[in-house]
Amino acid sequence: MVRTMSLLRALLRTVRLVRHTPRLADGLPPDEAILLDAPDSRIGPALVAAAHGEYEPAAKLLATTREAAEWEHRDRYVMRLAVFAYSRGDWLASWLADAPRDPDALIVKTELAIRRAWESPARAERLREIGPLIDAAAEAAPGDPVPWRIALDHARGTHAVHTAFETLWEQAVRRSPHHYGCHVAALRYLSAQWYGSHRECFDFAERAAADAPPGSLMPALPARAAFARMEAEDTFPVRPGSVRPLEEERTDAAADRAIALSAGYPAGDPWPAEVRNLTAYVLVRQGRWTDALEQFRLIGSYATSFPWNRFSDDPLGRFLDAREGVRLRLAAMAPPRARTGRSWLAGH
Template sequence: MSLLRALLRASRMIRHAPRLAEGLPPDDAVLLDAPDDRIAPALVAAALGEYEPAAKLLATTRDAAEWESRDRYVMRLAYFAHSRGDWLSSWLATAPRDPDALTVKAELAVRRAWESPARAERLREIGPLIDAAAEATPGDPVPWRIALDHARGTHASHTAFGTLWEQAVRRSPHHYGCHVAALRYLSAQWYGSHRECFDFAEQAAADALPGSLVQALPVRAAFARLEDGTPAAGPLEDERTDAAATRAVALSAAYPAGDLWPAEVRNLTAYVLVRRGRWEEALEQFRLIGPCATSFPWNRFSEDPLDHFLDARGGVRIQVASMTPLRTGTRESGRAAH
């Protein structure tokens, strides 16, 4: 029987795998962390040593209170400056008190400190940089998101973290980046537990606005639980993980396929669905992701996140193919009629 099952599985894969590739871009068309149309010109200019497009973009997001986009762009520009920072140095030399340059500088400093073996000490040294960015943009939640990431690395107490959290949500109650920073602090990996992580995420998702990425916060809590690798997960945790994935699937469906905005949420949702063996739903997420692969979560398991993404996508397609009957019901009915 085991040989028969293996033969049937192979037959199903051969028959259905090509059809199930429909809607999935070829491997060489998938891009990792593709920039959107607004940040791309700023990155091109930064590569040439020019900071003006980045300055204009961040000033626009600040003036329009586009805090979610602003946070993404600050992180993207700081990531770029980590290896090519001449443009940021020129910007700061020209306008040392520019609130946008100060925010990118603070994000970059925190990123570099996190990579240091002396992380806590380095992070404590750069506290004044975050304070300067917050003072330069009083209504902006982004420096407070940076402060929350900073606090996690300096072993801030729950009370101290809570004070920073109050300042962050006072500026933007549903800011996704601040919620992610708080969730990380509350994770079992840091200063909380899986239960605290889920409780916070589920309440935040329930309070979130329609279409807000905060609605996907529970799937990040589910990922933290799965990443922790605790072998003795109870049925309640499994139930909460599945509910989180279902909520994230519903949020994903509200956005067009191939949309860059929910791309990271979709990549994360696909991973959690794979871990839960929900193969057909995972395949649908890969179709919605289209060419928009993101480093997270795949970089947690491989130094080549794009290759890991493609392997996971191919594996899901094979799983779905192996579960699909050799003949569809429609074809079977047609044969019977003859």
């Protein structure tokens, strides 16, 4: 009898999966259409030119962001250009040879240097060596917060004490009080993996999110704090049920805040793509399958390396596995004859 019931349950599960999994793909691009870290329309031409050894489009783009104080865009573009220069740096070398004191060339050079130093076995020593380079980038563009975001990352890697960190933080917020990148760098320093705690990390993120101006990505900071907690749990596994209820409540509240932020942007918008990928990850870890599926729909084709690269050398594969896993979970939950459209999902 027990065996018969087990076979029946397995059969019903198979029926649900076959019936509902295809329906739950509604609004999701096929796997082959997903792009990892796809560039937006502004940085794309600069990357294409850099691939041909030409730095002028990148120089023009970064100069525009600096002169217009587009600090969030500038920070993203600096990181994208540094990632490209990691393996294809001839265009950056030409730029620095032609304009060694150009603040835009210097900031890309600095970001590239710190990325290389972080991957070195002698990380702390390498990071200390590039301190003067960070100072030079900050002096070349006194109002730019991006060198101070780099300085905060540098402080984390060189084991800077809290007082030194706070001094850098004051300089960063003086230039841009709500700069998302600087807040992310500070949050990582304050995480339990580095020099703070889960509580300190959440407190910082929630205060910053509460003070966020309209149009800011800062409401996603508590989700970053939740992710830091999850990352720590993966590094140092905890016993089932040992996570404090307050931390679970804060994680769900962080996810709700990130969902609200995501809802303010059109589906398939590249600007909030990383925030949406982070939100989807947190929701998957919390077992909030319906909310996670909606984030995957809003993501569209714009998968991002973070957060999936923190747990796999194949972030795109991890993204696709998570997306498919959510569909399978929801399909398995649906009654065999249920219609798994938006109305059914709204109740689950």
